[in-house]
Amino acid sequence: MALLTRQQIESADDLQTQDVDVPEWGGTVRIRPLTGRERDRLESSLMGTNGKVSTSKLALFRARVAAMCMIDEDGERLFGDADVEVLGAKSAAALHRVAEAAQKLSGLSKEDVEDLTGE
Template structure:
């Protein structure tokens, strides 16, 4: 097997998509994997900038959904301004889409817990963030 070249790596379209049935919403959504930059931004969004702790887990599922649901052309359907409204949707529906997004992004079941531990946070969600 030949080693990949720089150009081969940088030009390959390695993002995956998967269509997910969401009966609570009456249809199907397309979920696209995050880039490395986007995953880092998602993880950074969980960290309180003042304390350095991963304590902003409120609406984490809605945030991931906003970052990964795309239309037929591959454009994001939601902006970060939509996170709060998405957070008001069915937990079962959000979790179904979140689980697919997490899998497509290579995020294991333990990654969020590990993130909280790495930053020394408790993951306490008792104080919801108002600055999604």
């Protein structure tokens, strides 16, 4: 395997999309993986001052992941960070399906999520 150049890495299309059927919402949503920056921001948002996951900060975890990963046809996020509460009021089954697909697409293993959420 050849060594990659900086230009090759920067130009690589590594944010592949996936369509997820969400019957509770009457259709399909398109998701993309978290970027490295987004994953770091998500993980750090869960940490308490002691450097461990704060259970109080776990609220709306699935809604946060879904908001960060659902996109429109142009690749723009459907929901911003301020919309997480709105998503949190939606079907838990629908959010779980979207968040689980986004986690898998983002390379977040079940162990990673368990470490973050304690679930």
